[in-house]
Amino acid sequence: MNQIDAAIDELRGALDGDGFDLRLGSVEPDGVVRVILEARPGACLDCLVQDEVLLRILDDSIRKKSPDVRQVILEKQGFDRQEASE
Amino acid sequence: MISVAKRLVLLDPRVLLAGTEGLSPRLSTLDGKTVGVIWNSRPPGDLIMDGIFRILGARYHLGEIIVRKKPYVGNLAPAEILDELARKCDAVVTGVGDCGSCTSASVLDAITMERRGVPAAMVGAERLVRTTGRGMASLQGIPDFPLAVIPGIGQMEGIREDRDKAKIESYAADLAPQVESILLKGRSS
Numbered sequence: 001m002n003q004i005d006a007a008i009d010e011l012r013g014a015l016d017g018d019g020f021d022l023r024l025g026s027v028e029p030d031g032v033v034r035v036i037l038e039a040r041p042g043a044c045l046d047c048l049v050q051d052e053v054l055l056r057i058l059d060d061s062i063r064k065k066s067p068d069v070r071q072v073i074l075e076k077q078g079f080d081r082q083e084a085s086e
Numbered sequence: 087m088i089s090v091a092k093r094l095v096l097l098d099p100r101v102l103l104a105g106t107e108g109l110s111p112r113l114s115t116l117d118g119k120t121v122g123v124i125w126n127s128r129p130p131g132d133l134i135m136d137g138i139f140r141i142l143g144a145r146y147h148l149g150e151i152i153v154r155k156k157p158y159v160g161n162l163a164p165a166e167i168l169d170e171l172a173r174k175c176d177a178v179v180t181g182v183g184d185c186g187s188c189t190s191a192s193v194l195d196a197i198t199m200e201r202r203g204v205p206a207a208m209v210g211a212e213r214l215v216r217t218t219g220r221g222m223a224s225l226q227g228i229p230d231f232p233l234a235v236i237p238g239i240g241q242m243e244g245i246r247e248d249r250d251k252a253k254i255e256s257y258a259a260d261l262a263p264q265v266e267s268i269l270l271k272g273r274s275s
Contacts (some may be wrong), residue, residue, distance in 0.1 A: 001175035004200045010217060011217050011218075012215070013213055013240070014214050014216075014217040014240060015186060016240075017185070017213075017240045017241035017243070018186055018241065024224050025227075044185065046125060046158075046159060046187065047159070047186055047187055047188065047241075048160075048161055048186050048187055049186030049187050049189070049190050049218040049221070050160070050187065050190065052225065053190050053218060053221045053222050053225055054186075054218075054221070056221050056224060056225050057218065057220070057221035057224075060221075060224065068198065081217060
């Protein structure tokens with residue numbers, strides 16, 4: 001497991017119980033890291049922590065382990081499907 | 087001849103009581119104190135809170151316990167709840183955080199009460215408190231804000247009062263001494 005994956009791992013465990021997958025999308029040469037947050041079918045949208053808080057946690061933990069990272073971007077997937085089914 | 091010290095060192099006891107920067111002054115005891123509860127409306131948080139106060143009630147002569155339920159788990163408690171508890175209470179307990187949004191919002195409830203001068207303890211499941219709860223504390227500029235955790239657990243969905251009484255009591259037993267320590271010393275242990 002690389003450093004960035006390790007940084008994401010702890011938060012992944014916390015979000016999993018609410019029905020979300022968190023994983024590394026890509027690491028760009030210019031230091032931009034894309035993290036994917038996917039809502040699984042049946043995910044608890046009300047339980048999801050605010051984007052601002054989530055990004056802060058990711059940013060802090062990724063930069064701590066990989067100081068060369070310049071920016072962390074959060075990409076959401078599967079949310080349209082969830083909202084449509086409500 | 088009597089020598090006189092040229093420099094006096096003044097100690098401010100409030101600094102020692104506060105313990106952590108950003109916290110309001112701590113209480114010297116829970117005896118006779120009115121304690122507010124901001125319950126985030128997620129079961130079995132109400133039962134865990136009951137358990138915490140049963141345990142603390144055996145150690146202290148607690149005053150009134152005022153419980154208020156939040157209408158929505160993921161937001162800061164409404165102004166009327168915060169105003170009422172700030173007016174009436176000597177201390178506040180918030181939680182129980184066991185999902186992403188409710189944990190961070192309960193941390194924000196506690197920090198908001200601290201900023202209004204009321205010592206506050208947020209309680210929650212360790213996996214959430216250490217991530218989303220700590221993230222909110224950091225966002226609020228108090229990364230070391232003391233938080234009380236139920237060790238080793240995440241979401242509590244599926245825990246039922248009739249079937250899981252012992253588990254609920256053990257969670258309360260884990261949390262009660264941490265709540266006591268946060269309100270009196272400004273740290274969770």
